[in-house]
Amino acid sequence: MAGTIKTISLFCGCGGMDLGLEGGFSYLGKKYSKLPFQIIKAIDNDPFCTKIYNENFKTKCETQDVRRLNTNDLKDFDLLVGGFPCQSFSISAQNPPRLGYKDDNGRLFFEMVRILKKKRPKAFIAENVKGLLSANKGMAFPMIINEFEKAGYHVVHKLLIASKYGVPQRRERVIIIGFRNKRNFNVFEFPDEEQEKRVLRDVIDESANTEEKWFFSEKAVVGMMNVREKMNKGRVQDLDKPCNTISSHLAKVSLNSTDPVLFVDGRYRRFTPAEAARIQSFPDSFLFGSVSQSKQYKAIGNAVPPVMMWNIAKKVAEAMR
Ligand SMILES: C[S@@+](CC[C@H](N)C(=O)[O-])C[C@H]1O[C@@H](n2cnc3c(N)ncnc32)[C@H](O)[C@@H]1O
Known part of the structure; x- marks a missing residue:
């Protein structure tokens, strides 16, 4: 069965979604078996993501703007996947404000629609932030679903919390899935x-508790203490619960933001890139070392947790069988 569902991955980032789709990895002692998906093409316009991706996958990612992808050059395939860029829909996007589909980035889902219309694969999976549901005063989401339906798909969606699917993080993401065939849709x-x-x-x-470089300076702590009551900053995490959502700006994590941090022996510290990757459910075997730490944090924070994706992909494979 392995490799029988040919898949094209847009906006593939460092490959969180694609690792979950292909399966065949272990995380915290549990095996996530190989699934029948085979990535035959992967595209992202960030060369650093491409570099990480290419250290980890057989099919190499092309550094390219999806808008330049010529559908005439694509072979036939079965599944299109894409976590289209989310900054314009994210609730934390205040500067610039949430423009949703009025922003160039917010219109990139149209690239998925364009390819679906032309190539008509059997199914697609799209992923985005929770804010997609409320962006543009609630008008963006029905419009997006409508566009996918007009492309010829029966569409279903759900807001999933990663911590319910084997991931130690309360990350909430909207998953949109479409099937051309009504029978696949009915059984999914x-x-x-x-x-x-x-x-x-x-x-x-x-x-990492013994390495000074992961701890915040005294100055940063004093600054945070001054505003803590008012602003609920310095979000110390409970080790016995899933972590709050980690974001793509982890490299610049601050005590004066809503970023999750650790409190160790009376001191505040940030997560290491390896911890951030594990919070996202990347297996320890996944290689990030070909790029700088700040690029690693960015790619990790942007990723779909592989273990959550594996659970979704398994169900999509069953429905497509
Ligand atoms: C939310 S991240 C996707 C993460 C990925 N699904 C994963 O699981 O690792 C969105 C990605 O879209 C890429 N991107 C943004 N605009 C793009 C464009 N015009 N063409 C290609 N990729 C783009 C970004 O570089 C980023 O890696």
Whole structure:
């Protein structure tokens, strides 16, 4: 069965979504088996993501703007996947304000629609932030669903919380799935919750507690203390619960933001890139080292948690069988 569902991945980033789709990895002692998807083409316009991706996947990612992709050059395939860029829909996007589909970036889902219309694969999976549901005063989401339906798909969507699917993080993401065939659509069900609940303690690297570079300076702590009551900043995480959502600006993580941080022996510290990757459910075997730490944080923070994606992909494969 492996490799029988030919897949094109747009906006593939460092490959969180694609790793979940292909499967065949272990995370915290559990095996996530190989699934029948085979990535035959992957595209992202960020050369640093491409570099990480290419260290980890057989099919190499092309550094390219999806808008320049010529559908005449594409072979036939079965599934289109894409976590189209989310900055314009994100609730944390205040500067610039949330423009939703009025922003160039917010219109990139149209690239998925364009390819679906031309190539008519059997199914697609799109992913985005929770803010997509409320962007443009609630008008963006029905418009997006309508565009996918007009492209010829029966569409279903759900807001999933990663912590219910084996990931130690309360990341909420909208998953939109479409099938050309009504029978595939009728039998599809979103995955059940994984029995195993992972918490932050499962992925923390105790050895980082002895490295000064991960701790915030005294000055940063004093600054945060001055505004903490008012602004609920310095979001210390409970090790026995899933972590709050980590974001793509982890490299610039601050005590004066809503970023999750750790409190160790009376001091505040940030997550290491390896911890951030584990919070996102990347296996320890996934290679990030070909780019700088700040690029690693960005790619990791942008990714779809592979373990959550694996659970979704397994159900899509069953429906397409
Ligand atoms: C939310 S991230 C996708 C993460 C990916 N799904 C994963 O799981 O790792 C969105 C990606 O879209 C890429 N991107 C943004 N605009 C693009 C464009 N015009 N063409 C190609 N890629 C683009 C960004 O570089 C970023 O990696």
